[in-house]
Amino acid sequence: MIVGASAAGLSTAEALRRQGYQDPITILGAEADPPYDRPPLSKQYLRGDWDADRTRLRPDSMLDALGANFILGDPAISLDVDRRLVRSAAGRELAADAIVIATGLRPRALPDQAGLAGVHVLRTLADAAALRADLSNAPKVVVVGNGVLGVELAATARQLGCAVTLTGRQAAPMESQFGPMVAGLVAQLHTTEGVELHSGTAVTGLTPADGRVTGVQLAGGDHLPAEVVIVAIGSEPVTDWLAGSGLRLDDGVVCDSRCRAADGIYAAGDVARWYHDGQRALLRLENRTNATEQAACVAANIVGESHSYVPVPYFWSDQFVTKIQVHGIQTADAEVTVVEGNPADHRFIAHYRRDDRVIAVLGWNMPKQIRLHKQQYLT
């Protein structure tokens, strides 16, 4: 029984079948759409290069071949841990030997954005469709939040011909992740492409007129006019349906090193916070490869193996024609050295070091080479 029919949920089902699991599998998903992939939503789909069908994780033929029972458009509302029983909004009661929690994240909202036209968050295909429609006549856009999603959305909106301002608390885009050196290059990339940056400022509110947003109010008193505002200020694990279940919920579903939250209950993907044996710490990752890899580990443990999950995290981000790829766990205060290529040529590899050890490698338009650095320094 898998709750959440997206990257982690579907990957769990596929991995179970690959590993020879022949018992029935039920996948319960809140969204009515067949499982789709999220990274293209802020890129190819939003740009209009792909239609919705191209974002699907698997074609019908492959979903059918899984032999799983998909129940879509019906969210889980509670879990009885002892009886391993999930109740759904439509009144279903689904019991199983093993339950996998893969309910992902929900975007945070600004306090005053509810019901205001022209304000968007982006997590689902429906969100992306609404945003794509609102960007179609190249409005003036303000993106609130200069983390990875905000930065990507600023780039895509700019590529669509919009006038774009990117604002956020970080002193430079993605600085808390990348540190000042690389964040400075991200800032430069966006400025060169015509994105206006207002970094290091908090947003205090949205300004409305006749039910539609007219701009963003900044802490310093500045007002940024906008026809469309995109809010990308982070997300929270979807665990409200687990309240009262007895599971430990603390920035996600807390799991042991086997991704197990309780006997017969597992979590995978963005929602899972598990104990990483190598890092000796609880970790929760919000990236696409983690959804698949953690799902494979959970599936193995369900069929009777006992694997601890110890990945080298990986994520990528596409902004304009630049591809940034990171392996490892980088911290903003790590020592950063360019070891190959040259930032001036827009192609380089940087190492992040702490205590004289390489903890992460970052590639900027060097996808083939970064894999070799990962192999050499991080495995």
Next chain:
Amino acid sequence: MKIIVDQDKCVASGQCVSSAPDVFDQREDDGIVVLLNDNPPAGLADDVRQAAALCPALVITIVE
């Protein structure tokens, strides 16, 4: 086993090359997947299945 790759979907992550280096490579300039052998021997089948499973952009389809 026959393999099909959809290069337009590829995000140049290189997981496929790590899983099955005799079957997949990446283009030098942009890292997009290159299929070295679209009909690999049975001995590589497990590696290829692993590559198809781990690819984060679902680029690789296997026709058994």
